[in-house]
Amino acid sequence: MQIKKYTDYGLRTLIYLATLPKGRLATINEICAAYEIPRNHLNKVIHQLGKEGFIITRRGKNGGFQLAAEPAEIRLDHVIRRLEGDTPWVNCHSPVCVIEPACELKHILAAGKRVFYDYLASYTLHSLLHKRNELEQIFSTREF
Amino acid sequence: MQIKKYTDYGLRTLIYLATLPKGRLATINEICAAYEIPRNHLNKVIHQLGKEGFIITRRGKNGGFQLAAEPAEIRLDHVIRRLEGDTPWVNCHSPVCVIEPACELKHILAAGKRVFYDYLASYTLHSLLHKRNELEQIFSTREF
DNA sequence: TAAGTACATGCTTTAATAATGCATCTTAAT
DNA sequence: ATTAAGATGCATTATTAAAGCATGTACTTA
Numbered sequence: 001m002q003i004k005k006y007t008d009y010g011l012r013t014l015i016y017l018a019t020l021p022k023g024r025l026a027t028i029n030e031i032c033a034a035y036e037i038p039r040n041h042l043n044k045v046i047h048q049l050g051k052e053g054f055i056i057t058r059r060g061k062n063g064g065f066q067l068a069a070e071p072a073e074i075r076l077d078h079v080i081r082r083l084e085g086d087t088p089w090v091n092c093h094s095p096v097c098v099i100e101p102a103c104e105l106k107h108i109l110a111a112g113k114r115v116f117y118d119y120l121a122s123y124t125l126h127s128l129l130h131k132r133n134e135l136e137q138i139f140s141t142r143e144f
Numbered sequence: 145m146q147i148k149k150y151t152d153y154g155l156r157t158l159i160y161l162a163t164l165p166k167g168r169l170a171t172i173n174e175i176c177a178a179y180e181i182p183r184n185h186l187n188k189v190i191h192q193l194g195k196e197g198f199i200i201t202r203r204g205k206n207g208g209f210q211l212a213a214e215p216a217e218i219r220l221d222h223v224i225r226r227l228e229g230d231t232p233w234v235n236c237h238s239p240v241c242v243i244e245p246a247c248e249l250k251h252i253l254a255a256g257k258r259v260f261y262d263y264l265a266s267y268t269l270h271s272l273l274h275k276r277n278e279l280e281q282i283f284s285t286r287e288f
Numbered sequence: 289t290a291a292g293t294a295c296a297t298g299c300t301t302t303a304a305t306a307a308t309g310c311a312t313c314t315t316a317a318t
Numbered sequence: 319a320t321t322a323a324g325a326t327g328c329a330t331t332a333t334t335a336a337a338g339c340a341t342g343t344a345c346t347t348a
Contacts, residue, residue, distance in 0.1 A: 001145060002233050003253070004335065011249060012241070027294070035242060040337055047296060060345025063294040076252065089146050097156070098179060098286065102278035105155060108220065108267050109147070115263040119256045127248060134246035142242065148306065171323070184308055191325060204316025207323040 007083040009037055009045045014054065014079065014125050018071045019136050025064030034142050045083070052082045071125035077117040079125075089113050151227040153181055154189045158198065158223065158269050162215045163280050169208030178286050189227070196226045215273060221264035233257050 013031055020026060028046055032039045046065060050057040054074060057065040067074070089109045092100045100106075129135070157175055164170060172190055176183045190209060194201040198218060201209040211218070233253045236244045244250075273279070 001147065001228055002231065002235060003145065006335075008234060008241075012243070015243065015247070015249075029294090036239075038337055040339075041335095043295080044297095050295085057295060058345080059293090059295045059343070061291095061293045062346060063344085065295085084145055087146065090152060091146060091149075095180075097152075099156070099159065099279055099282055102275040102282060103159070104272050104274050105159075108264070108271065112260050112263045116256050116260040119259040120252070123252050127252065130248050131246040135243055138243055138246060150306075173323090182308055184310080185306095187324080188326095194324085201324060202316080203314070203322095203324045205320095205322045206317060207315080209324085 003084055006045055007080060009042050010049055010083045015128050017067045018125055018129055025066050027064045034139055071129060074125040075121055076123045077120035147228055150189055151224055153186050154193055154227045159272050161211045162269055162273055163283060169210050171208045178283055198223060215269035218269040219265055220267045221261040225261060
């Protein structure tokens, strides 16, 4: 039970973007450098963030990406659900569980999962910027 | 984000035990057979269930194990927390995340995790026995 | 319009961890 | 003593996430 690095990288990307002046594009290289994370993996994360509509990407020279909405409009439950994948937290098939039709567990865990995401729904990207000044300082001391 | 088979096997074991008449011991072999799951893995699960005090194990000939308490006294949050391991749902170290000191994410996810387990705390092993008759029937048609 | 730079895409490989297998030990009943 | 049960530790396999690599496509700018 732990979110994937993939999801983590996505959230970190959004945090980074939120600290930039509006309209300024960031690049994949810039974010790899800032967080010291591998470009190839981040590549895929950025691509999905774009597909899901959390960021707007632009190809070509002087391309890059920026937030598609205000930080306060980007809900954490949405981001994590999409990046993490929204599968059940218990797998009753493959291999099949013989008591599956009589078993309540999947329903309880599904409800628990809902409760978890409902809680996250009260937070947005903006909630992650509480120490925005510190974040900016960390990033500023890392860029070339 | 999915519970481990290990945890799943533990829950299934408890469900099986709860359908037995009080005082009757089950064996690892019996449960592997009932669920068609590998003995070696279950072995470790049973051992931990005993260590954690959810079941009482007895070695030696005619040994086995039984529930250590009434189903209604065995809380699902306790069982899952122990079997699943109670680590944070996001890993900010190894490798270290450069914004860790300024980042709110871990606190929000930790709170979400608490909300999840608080929800599970309203359920017990008894909650999993809603279709007890069906469960017993499934088991009875599987035993030798 | 050619060159360069950025994201997009698909495939392959590696790493991490869960799951399983195997051997042996310990305990208890008969 | 023998047998049957869980306990324990190490080795192996399977699964999946993570990372690497190669190349395609879009867009800017000289």
